[in-house]
Amino acid sequence: MRALQVQRFGESDEARLVLCDEPGAPGPHEVVMNVAYASVSHATGLMIAGRYQTRPPLPFTPGTEAVGHIVSVGTSVTRCKPGDAVVAIADWGCFAERIKLAEYTVYPIPDGLPLLDALPVPISYGTAYCGLLWRCALQPGETVLVLGAGAGVGLAAVELARQMGADVIACASTQAKRDHAVARGARAAVAPGANLATEVKALTGGRGADIVVDPVGGELFGHAVRAAAHNARLLSIGFASGRVPDVPANLLLVKNLTLHGFFYGRYIGWTPSDERVTHAPALQRAMQTILGWAHDKRIQPSVSKVYPITGLGDALGALHGREVIGKVALTIRQEMVWTPPTSSE
Template identity: 55%
Template sequence: MKVLHCKTFGAPREVLSVEDAPMPEITRPDEVIVRVHYASVSHATGLMIEGKYQRKPPFPFSPGTEAVGIVEQKGSAVTHLSVGQRVACICDWGAYAEYLKLPAYTVYPIPDGIEYLSALPIPISYGTAYLGLVQRCRLTPDQTVLVLGAGSGVGLAAVEIASNMGCRVIACASTATKCEVAQKAGASDTLTGSDQLAAQVKQLTGGKGVDIIFDPVGGSLFASALRAAAQNAQLISIGFASGQLPEVAMNIVLVKNLTLHGFFFGQYTGWTPADERSIHAGMMSRVMAVLFRWVKEKKLNPDVQKVFSLDQVPEAIETLHGRSVTGKLAVKID
């Protein structure tokens, strides 16, 4: 099979190459092999290639943590999937290859009528947004949600999910174009990030502020958003796309009686030393079923803006890091 290999950490253009590799084989009863059609491009994948991610795979490895395709083989213990079934999946790495072997706990059926590229953003981007907002923050329809990085894949997912659940959504993105996309995704109001963010949010909310702040950006934007929080608000941090860790003004947290959530989606997908994917498999399957149902009902509209070939992965990562795109980028494997 063809596979994109990384043999040492470094800049993607310098360390990635498309090579031939042996086909994977089932070695455990809970495994499946998926023939990959498309895989996602993410900031985390770029960091993993550069050796800057918290997890460092053994060499050589194929990057890519999210894919869609068809079940080629399955182990004897796998009962919720069938050979030939279309699926979306989350893996440790390895998605930039024609065939992917992984535990079946994070492999989810794609309902009929949903195209591969519409299914691709669901497991990680929409799964992260849904679990963060619904499970951790207990989102209710009467709340106002501020989404930072609203032009990103996970940011747009948060806008859509909160809007679909009846919330008022204020989307914050870096450009007018991204704000326009967020508005089409369901945002009631849009803002570009600046030092005036808190004042702008207060003006939009009659001085109250927002009930939930969804932050995949970090850095100085978090500090600005903190001042936009209403009394008893919740802030959920899911990542640091800005490349900077935020500094938290704990005096504001104290006087506003705020709740800070750190949310690592990888806890549910096996990306921790404890590997809890089997523990959370039932819950994750239910969440994915809800999200795919909403896609089929046209309540969610997952977006893949551009598709690259396997040998164009370095270009795809550079495009993503350039922050000129909205939604997701994909790699066509098969």
């Protein structure tokens, strides 16, 4: 089978297309799936560079999120069968035409939901959903400020918070991204910068946001703290800006703010002490809910651009250049044909 393989840590061009052995027969609680598409994220580049929390042994195949069809299942597998459409989370290995996975990391796709619409669900939508509910206990009617709302987790948080009954204010770097966030459910969208608090308070009658979702970090975090209401919750889920923010602890104190760090990797096995079995039932329920909402068109997860399996460098370049709205992916198996979304989507 074909796969992208990294022989040494470095830039994205270290991932070379090779022919390698197929994964073999599944164990009792494993499945083998054909990979149609796999998502590309900022974490992909960090893993190839050897700078991610998880450092795979060399050589390895990148890719942590895939969608496709089950080929074979182990003797004890009950959640899916050959031919089923599924979306999956892996430690790595998704940039290969076939992958073997534990059954509890694979999630059935509802009939009628296109593969590419399911692809962003496990990681981007899973992170946003679990952060908003498990860490912040979002309640209907609350105001949620979402930073980095134009792509990935941020856009997912806009849609999910709105679906959960929140009033959403999006913050994104370009007008196109702000317009897209409004189309996906935000009541209003603002630009990042020193005026963030002023604009958010103007939109909330001077009160501020009850929850701030921050996948960006850097200087913007300080502006977002000032945009938070008294007794608000701040959800820190990443540092897409490339800089870990300095926390203004004096503002946390005087505004009675709660800062939640949220590492989704804990729930999907990306820690030294693998906890995924413990969290699998809760995560399976979350995925069933989110995929059901996607099937019912209550949310619209989508992939904005698909690159060939040889286009990883271009995909990462688009991400780093902040050119992407939503998610990007690689086509892994050539026989799978992608149709781009229409302008109305």
